[in-house]
Every structure is written in structure tokens, then in C-alpha cells.
Amino acid sequence: MSEHHHHDHDHSELSETELRVRALETILTEKGYVAPAALDAIIQAYETKIGPHNGARVVAKAWSDPAFRTALLEDGSKAISTLGQISRVGDHLVVVENTPQRHNMIVCTLCSCYPWEMLGLPPVWYKAAPYRSRAVKDPRGVLADFGVTLPKDIEIRVWDSTAETRFLVLPMRPEGTEGWSEEQLAALVTRDCMIGTGFPKAPGVPS
Amino acid sequence: MNGVHDMGGMDGFGKVEPEPNEPVFHAAWEARVLAMVRAMGAAGAFNIDTSRFYRETIPPHVYLSSSYYKKWFLGLEEMLIEKGYLTREDVAAGHAVHPAKALKHGRLERDGVERTMVRGKFARPAPAPARFNIGERVRAKNIHPVTHTRLPRYVRGHVGVVELNHGCHVFPDSAAMELGENPQWLYTVVFEGRDLWGADGDPTLKVSIDAFEPYLDPA
Numbered sequence: 001m002s003e004h005h006h007h008d009h010d011h012s013e014l015s016e017t018e019l020r021v022r023a024l025e026t027i028l029t030e031k032g033y034v035a036p037a038a039l040d041a042i043i044q045a046y047e048t049k050i051g052p053h054n055g056a057r058v059v060a061k062a063w064s065d066p067a068f069r070t071a072l073l074e075d076g077s078k079a080i081s082t083l084g085q086i087s088r089v090g091d092h093l094v095v096v097e098n099t100p101q102r103h104n105m106i107v108c109t110l111c112s113c114y115p116w117e118m119l120g121l122p123p124v125w126y127k128a129a130p131y132r133s134r135a136v137k138d139p140r141g142v143l144a145d146f147g148v149t150l151p152k153d154i155e156i157r158v159w160d161s162t163a164e165t166r167f168l169v170l171p172m173r174p175e176g177t178e179g180w181s182e183e184q185l186a187a188l189v190t191r192d193c194m195i196g197t198g199f200p201k202a203p204g205v206p207s
Numbered sequence: 208m209n210g211v212h213d214m215g216g217m218d219g220f221g222k223v224e225p226e227p228n229e230p231v232f233h234a235a236w237e238a239r240v241l242a243m244v245r246a247m248g249a250a251g252a253f254n255i256d257t258s259r260f261y262r263e264t265i266p267p268h269v270y271l272s273s274s275y276y277k278k279w280f281l282g283l284e285e286m287l288i289e290k291g292y293l294t295r296e297d298v299a300a301g302h303a304v305h306p307a308k309a310l311k312h313g314r315l316e317r318d319g320v321e322r323t324m325v326r327g328k329f330a331r332p333a334p335a336p337a338r339f340n341i342g343e344r345v346r347a348k349n350i351h352p353v354t355h356t357r358l359p360r361y362v363r364g365h366v367g368v369v370e371l372n373h374g375c376h377v378f379p380d381s382a383a384m385e386l387g388e389n390p391q392w393l394y395t396v397v398f399e400g401r402d403l404w405g406a407d408g409d410p411t412l413k414v415s416i417d418a419f420e421p422y423l424d425p426a
Contacts, residue, residue, distance in 0.1 A: 034315070
């Protein structure tokens with residue numbers, strides 16, 4: 001009895017999906033299509049190099065450097081290409097600025113398009129049906145799910161990423177950050193505030 | 208195609224559920240799937256539009272009940288079979304039973320990985336002048352292709368305004384079907400929320416899509 005139980009337990013540790021994924025990697029490796037070391041390197045890059053810290057650096061620089069901000073809004077890809085290590089962004093990044101009159105929000109209703117090079121891989125909610133379905137119809141309702149409330153009369157602009165253009169929200173700089181360094185400012189920039197589903201952290205509030 | 212992937216404006220999916228301190232991957236297999244898709248794409252087995260189309264053709268009940276990377280896995284496996292890189296016998300055996308097919312760009316090696324982290328270029332020389340100007344009113348065509356398209360249902364038939372011109376880009380509707388890049392002008396077109404969702408819609412809402420020129424008529 002207990003042996004059976006043990007056996008079942010072992011079996012359930014590998015889900016059907018996990019077994020199928022392992023089998024596919026075995027086949028692709030045996031056929032010479034993929035190099036497991038290259039797969040490891042891809043995963044490592046997404047786990048360590050590519051993440052919202054890249055976008056946060058761009059936002060903090062835009063808050064600190066008016067000429068960079070102007071260039072960024074004019075041509076996001078070109079402006080970011082001057083920043084060295086984080087310039088994996090390619091040619092099609094559009095940066096959209098929040099103002100007291102307008103709040104921007106990014107979605108991909110058709111799949112999961114997202115500025116990977118700036119923000120890393122998208123969170124599950126961004127790729128899931130509730131966000132993809134409602135963001136274009138009821139963005140205030142979606143923001144309420146994040147605990148975010150906007151003034152009643154502010155314009156909400158939702159950008160549906162239906163092509164290879166990618167969008168990054170430039171949030172408003174928090175008050176009380178005069179004289180802060182770019183590094184200090186970058187620590188206030190959250191992933192969600194660059195998607196438009198949140199605001200930057202307030203200065204002095206522990207993260 | 209009018210699939211369940213085209214979700215804009217659908218109701219009934221419930222609340223958005225942000226996950227505090229979400230990990231990059233929720234299981235090791237998710238990372239392997241992502242890496243296999245990236246590596247096979249870099250090797251030239253398929254283009255990004257074809258890979259999207261294969262995820263869209265997952266049966267609706269499976270699409271809606273599968274996690275994100277499960278959909279990636281299902282799309283990848285089916286695509287590699289249909290494109291002749293794998294056979295159903297290989298998959299059933301869990302090993303390579305049949306010989307490999309040559310990869311257009313060759314296998315992605317470890318030293319090529321950083322190159323794949325740089326986003327691809329989709330702009331192409333313009334075959335003809337742009338048909339629409341910034342500020343011009345345009346109507347999204349009422350079209351229902353059964354193959355891949357990037358014109359979401361919720362804007363079809365509606366009038367919007369051209370706000371940005373992004374130049375000529377690879378046309379996903381052609382590329383997905385491996386009919387060539389067929390470059391087309393790409394515009395950001397902005398719609399009033401109430402034009403899309405009726406008088407009860409949020410009056411402060413504007414929604415834009417990026418629309419390829421063949422999706423648009425003058426209005």
C-alpha cells in the first residue's frame with residue numbers, strides 16, 4: 001500500500017507538460033537543432049540581465065536630463081541607443097509621456113507584445129485574459145484591480161501593441177525628489193508605472 | 208482569424224490578479240520552452256508571425272485553459288511538425304526517429320545568444336508612398352480573414368485618426384503564411400472610446416492600435 005502511494009507520488013512530480021517539454025528538448029537536441037548550453041544562456045539572460053531596471057534607468061535619466069527627455073519622446077530607440085549596455089531595444093520603441101492631463105496604459109489584446117528589452121519578460125497578468133480583454137474597454141476598472149485611482153476627468157490613452165512597435169510609459173516624476181541623483185530616482189521607478197498600471201513609488205516610502 | 212486570442216472588449220474573464228514579487232518563471236519547464244522558441248526562431252525555423260499564428264490556432268477551449276508557456280509549447284510543437292522539422296513519430300517516441308531538416312540560419316550556439324537579445328528590425332524600404340497623412344480620418348476595414356491578422360475585431364468598421372507614421376514594416380498577414388514580407392506602411396490610429404464601446408463607454412478613453420495600411424480606408 002505504502003509502496004503504491006510512494007510510486008504515485010513520484011509519478012505526479014513530473015507533470016504531463018513537464019514530460020512533454022523534456023521530450024521535445026531531447027528531440028531537438030538529438031536532431032542538432034538546439035544547443036542546451038545556448039538554451040541555458042538565454043534563460044540566464046532573462047533571469048539576470050533583462051529586467052525593469054533597464055527601463056527604470058531610462059526613466060530616471062529622462063527625469064533628470066531635459067535634452068534626453070525631449071530626444072526620448074521624439075525617438076525612443078535612438079535616444080536609448082546612446083546608453084550603451086541597455087541599448088538592445090532595436091528600432092521600434094515609442095515612449096509615451098504621462099501628464100496631469102493624460103495617463104497612458106499599454107496592452108497587447110492579441111497576444112503579449114511588451115518591451116522585453118526595457119522591462120524584461122511580462123508578468124502573468126499582462127498576458128492573461130482579464131487584462132487583455134478589459135484594458136481597452138474599461139481601463140479605470142482595470143486600474144482599480146491594481147488599487148490605482150485616477151482623477152475623473154483625466155484622459156486615459158490605451159496603446160494596443162498590435163505591431164512590432166513597442167511602448168514604454170514615461171511616468172510623472174514624483175514630488176519631493178528635487179536634487180535626487182539618477183540612481184536614487186531609478187529606485188522609485190516600478191515596472192507597473194512603465195506599463196501604466198501604477199505610479200512611481202513616493203520618496204521616503206519603504207519598498 | 209476570429210479566434211479567442213482576439214480578446215479586446217470581451218467580458219467575463221474576471222479581475223486582473225497582480226502577483227507580488229512574481230518570479231521570472233514559475234517552473235523550470237517554462238524557461239526551457241521560452242529558450243527553445245527563441246533558439247529555433249534564431250535558427251530560422253519560423254518567423255515571429257508564424258509562431259503567433261500557431262498559438263492562435265490552438266483550439267479555443269485549450270487556449271483558454273492553458274497557461275502562457277503551455278500555449279507556447281503547444282504552438283511550437285505543432286509548428287515544428289507542420290514545417291517538417293519534427294515528425295509525430297519523433298514526438299511519440301520522445302527521441303529523434305527521423306533525420307533532421309536543415310535550418311536556414313544554422314543552430315544557435317552559446318556565443319550567438321547575446322545577438323538574439325537585441326530586438327529584431329522590422330522596418331523595410333517603402334515600395335510606394337504612404338497613402339495616409341498624420342491627422343487624417345481613416346476607417347478600419349470590416350475584414351475577417353481566416354488566417355493571421357493584426358487588426359483586432361473591436362476596431363473593425365470604426366473611424367479613427369492617424370496619429371503616427373512608423374514607416375514601412377514587414378506585413379504580419381503575409382509573413383505568418385510564409386508569403387513574403389510584403390512591407391506595408393504602419394500607422395498609429397487612435398479611436399474615441401465611445402465610438403468603440405457606445406454611449407455608455409468611458410468618455411475620457413482613447414484607444415490606439417498600430418494599423419498596417421491594407422487595414423485602412425479613407426473616411
